[in-house]
Amino acid sequence: MQRRMDGTVNFYRGWDQYKTGFGIAAGEYWLGLESLFHLTLRKRYELLVDMEDFEGNKAFARYSSFSIDPESYGYTLHVSGFTDGGAGDSLSYHNGQKFSTFDKDQDSSTGNCARSHLGAFWYSNCYQANLNGVYRWGADSTVNYVGVDWFRWKGNNYSLKTISMKIRPVL
Numbered sequence: 001m002q003r004r005m006d007g008t009v010n011f012y013r014g015w016d017q018y019k020t021g022f023g024i025a026a027g028e029y030w031l032g033l034e035s036l037f038h039l040t041l042r043k044r045y046e047l048l049v050d051m052e053d054f055e056g057n058k059a060f061a062r063y064s065s066f067s068i069d070p071e072s073y074g075y076t077l078h079v080s081g082f083t084d085g086g087a088g089d090s091l092s093y094h095n096g097q098k099f100s101t102f103d104k105d106q107d108s109s110t111g112n113c114a115r116s117h118l119g120a121f122w123y124s125n126c127y128q129a130n131l132n133g134v135y136r137w138g139a140d141s142t143v144n145y146v147g148v149d150w151f152r153w154k155g156n157n158y159s160l161k162t163i164s165m166k167i168r169p170v171l
Helices: 015-020 033-042
Strands: 002-004 045-052 058-068 077-085 162-169
Antiparallel strands (some): 002 162, 045 058, 045 162
């Protein structure tokens, strides 16, 4: 449903593009919120988040249940059943949150998390995972909290080399 690997696709996009999807499946892409809603509507899905840092270390986080609500409910995220693959749990913090972009602020913060962190996600106040942030190259604190971050593994100022969110039906 999502892949970051080389920074060739700009993920700082508006609501309409996150709703319909963008990029190409062989490279960097976002499947689209509307497609995700329809996929997870009638079947149970699990989520795997795979990641790698710039030193070649790999980790993952698995969630036994993943779904999102329809647009009329803000594409609210439902995620549970965490299993640690070395990455720690940075996504449960976002459970129950609506999706936010710079042009549609639905987060729990008084500000706009998508604008201040140059991304789009199920922000709360604001994030522990910023998978659609700015692609940067590893540790970088020149501009804080804007990278492709997974807080529980590398903190908020280490932008990951690769990260992908994959869903599959639970049998």
